[in-house]
Amino acid sequence: KQEVTQIPAALSVPEGENLVLNCSFTDSAIYNLQWFRQDPGKGLTSLLLIQSSQREQTSGRLNASLDKSSGRSTLYIAASQPGDSATYLCAVSGGGSNYKLTFGKGTLLTVNP
């Protein structure tokens, strides 16, 4: 059974700092990995999707890396802003016809002005 762990559970940083969020998964037989953002009481917004054959994806100030063999992914946020404050979740998708996304519990990020 796939398990996804996100460390730390919460992170507080001053504005402008670069930061890294971590995600690990137990079964390396994944098809892809997605990072999502969730604002309080809201749905999820997809940030980046990395296919299992890729090493990283970039979107603006966000960079996600994937090391499939070691079961790890990181989300790097450059020059953090108060508007980045949210919960960040990673989720992995199994291979074959498995549609299921297995989520971590998320990292609650607070960026202080």
Place this chain on the structure above:
Amino acid sequence: DAMVIQNPRYQVTQFGKPVTLSCSQTLNHNVMYWYQQKSSQAPKLLFHYYDKDFNNEADTPDNFQSRRPNTSFCFLDIRSPGLGDAAMYLCATSRGAQETQYFGPGTRLLVL
């Protein structure tokens, strides 16, 4: 704008009183999903449809049912809500398997 819409945003029901949550999409995606997310927990997949094909997760309680009358709409029916069913219910869509999932804003269900 193309999007995933969920109604209502907040739903209050009584213990044991059936409730239906609604999801619609303008993305014309083939796959629609229902997730349950309890406070400070990871979203948990309940079931999904690929077109008209229904796929139930093994640990989804029988109390939860779903209908997809057409490509655009999908409903979550909770036949006899218990206090433990209070949660955020998230609908998502994707064009195909293993593709990016797009989520709606969620419906927060409160059971009294």
